[in-house]
Amino acid sequence: MMCLKNYLCLPVALLAALFAGACGSVDIDDEDLDAVDGTEAPAVVTRVDPATAATVNGKVFFEGDLPRARRLAMDAEPACAGLHTEPVYSEVVVPNDNKTLRHVFVYVKEGLEGMKFETPTEPAVLDQKGCIYLPHMMGVQVNQPVRILNSDPTTHNVHPTPRNNREWNESMAPNVPPKMKKFPREEVMIPVKCNVHPWMKSYIGVLPHPFFSVTDGDGSFEITGLPPGEYTIGIWHEFLKEGVTTHKVTLAASESKSVDFTLKQAS
Amino acid sequence: MNHSLPTSIGSAGSYHYFAVITACFTFLLIVAGALVTGNEAGLSVPDWPLSYGSLNPPWEGNIRYEHGHRLVAAFVGLLTIALAVWVWKKEPRRPVRKLGWIALGVVVAQGILGGVTVLWYLPAPISVLHACLAQTFFCLVVSLAWLSSSAWAQRVRDRSPGLPLNRLAMAAAGAIYLQLLLGAIFRHTQSGILPHLLGALLVTLLAGWLMARVFRSPRASSVLTGAATLLGVLLALQLLLGLASWLLRLATADAVQPQFPVVAVTTAHVAVGALILAASVILALQSWRVRSEEGRAESRTPATPVNP
Numbered sequence: 001m002m003c004l005k006n007y008l009c010l011p012v013a014l015l016a017a018l019f020a021g022a023c024g025s026v027d028i029d030d031e032d033l034d035a036v037d038g039t040e041a042p043a044v045v046t047r048v049d050p051a052t053a054a055t056v057n058g059k060v061f062f063e064g065d066l067p068r069a070r071r072l073a074m075d076a077e078p079a080c081a082g083l084h085t086e087p088v089y090s091e092v093v094v095p096n097d098n099k100t101l102r103h104v105f106v107y108v109k110e111g112l113e114g115m116k117f118e119t120p121t122e123p124a125v126l127d128q129k130g131c132i133y134l135p136h137m138m139g140v141q142v143n144q145p146v147r148i149l150n151s152d153p154t155t156h157n158v159h160p161t162p163r164n165n166r167e168w169n170e171s172m173a174p175n176v177p178p179k180m181k182k183f184p185r186e187e188v189m190i191p192v193k194c195n196v197h198p199w200m201k202s203y204i205g206v207l208p209h210p211f212f213s214v215t216d217g218d219g220s221f222e223i224t225g226l227p228p229g230e231y232t233i234g235i236w237h238e239f240l241k242e243g244v245t246t247h248k249v250t251l252a253a254s255e256s257k258s259v260d261f262t263l264k265q266a267s
Numbered sequence: 268m269n270h271s272l273p274t275s276i277g278s279a280g281s282y283h284y285f286a287v288i289t290a291c292f293t294f295l296l297i298v299a300g301a302l303v304t305g306n307e308a309g310l311s312v313p314d315w316p317l318s319y320g321s322l323n324p325p326w327e328g329n330i331r332y333e334h335g336h337r338l339v340a341a342f343v344g345l346l347t348i349a350l351a352v353w354v355w356k357k358e359p360r361r362p363v364r365k366l367g368w369i370a371l372g373v374v375v376a377q378g379i380l381g382g383v384t385v386l387w388y389l390p391a392p393i394s395v396l397h398a399c400l401a402q403t404f405f406c407l408v409v410s411l412a413w414l415s416s417s418a419w420a421q422r423v424r425d426r427s428p429g430l431p432l433n434r435l436a437m438a439a440a441g442a443i444y445l446q447l448l449l450g451a452i453f454r455h456t457q458s459g460i461l462p463h464l465l466g467a468l469l470v471t472l473l474a475g476w477l478m479a480r481v482f483r484s485p486r487a488s489s490v491l492t493g494a495a496t497l498l499g500v501l502l503a504l505q506l507l508l509g510l511a512s513w514l515l516r517l518a519t520a521d522a523v524q525p526q527f528p529v530v531a532v533t534t535a536h537v538a539v540g541a542l543i544l545a546a547s548v549i550l551a552l553q554s555w556r557v558r559s560e561e562g563r564a565e566s567r568t569p570a571t572p573v574n575p
Contacts, residue, residue, distance in 0.1 A: 067521050070521070070522065073524060077328050079327060154328070155319070155330070169388060196311045197328050
């Protein structure tokens, strides 16, 4: 359409150009995601014989100094502050007493190519409770349902910011039914945040197989049910990126091996 | 092309105070927008144009900042519609009448951009454009307020040698706008600070030159010297705020949520940036008037006979 007046052309053209440019940055559409589901994965599901299944376990240690734990400031939000009688600290870096770290995602990074694993129908659960996400970090399989709850008496929004999956941002008022979501593409990791309460952050690792774990209160992890083979085990932490972050392991039938990792602050 | 604007405001003064009020609310809107960015509240309301499907969403957490921003924006939109109609009805100068409609077009575009930022999850180019269009709109409303003021009608003379004042003032205003663009890019894309620092240097040099030029002018009007003084004071304050903002960012780099001192100082930095731009626009308009006056004076001067 022609501009009615010359002076209107500039803002109209500027807007059109920017909208077009921003369209190019909109990430992934449904067809892309369907194509990934339908064509890339092998058709035959791999069955692991329990009699030969192997295990890898270990701990994630830290060395050097760690940033001090940050107390979450919920004071401006009485609906959140009132849910806690004790101070609440950030879960970005959580050291354990034994020089290990909590909330480290450990997963089989390489070695399972060409295999397809059954997608669980049982949903993983992500809760918003006390104005923090529970759990802080979790793993799911591609297309596994994720059941998202709001157990708080306040409104949250759930906003994953993936690179390979589709971004979405949905509100959850108190007492609403759970949301069921899926992530159709592999991605380590997807940050999830609540923009209403900006301290609320969580991470979801999406993998095409069930071989992942998150370190616990003594820094331990265990990945069970692996078929015998050679694997690269990788770890991911939201803040600490340097150190020993991968290990190659060869697992014979029914074998159990232990590998430890070490993370430190970037120098 | 004739660049001159008629200097008599005639009946235009009738909307002057309304334009000033609109400019004040636009400034408040810029502050509200900066608070949204500073508190990471841009996506706390996932829907648009309503907020949580309502005009009155739960007033909780960051929703306060985002919905507050939308309410002020809606009010500024209504003020701008009224201002554009008022200007159209009462303004005798055709270019100024156009300015009213352009302001209305820009505020509508700005509202749509605000919606797009929410629905497309804050894409950086749209966020940067939203920030810059806000400053553009502020300039337009300040211009309408200034062009309808009695100060605009004040006579101005400038016979100082060197670069014409109007060109220098326009260059300074352009550099300040560019600097706001660089600031928005830095803020919304987390890119390096260097372009913004170079922009600050350019603005300081040009603004310093402009101020020196105004103060050296023996017959500079009180309007020009007042605007130049304001520009200098604001610029000094802005440099301090910029430094404080940067140091606070470094000190709180590992913070897990927005920190009040950072939000307060960066919001003040955005707000003072808007005021500097407004002061430079006033200087540019008034110095443009210098040229108009001189142009008219020269056209009235009879041609000097050439001796055979």
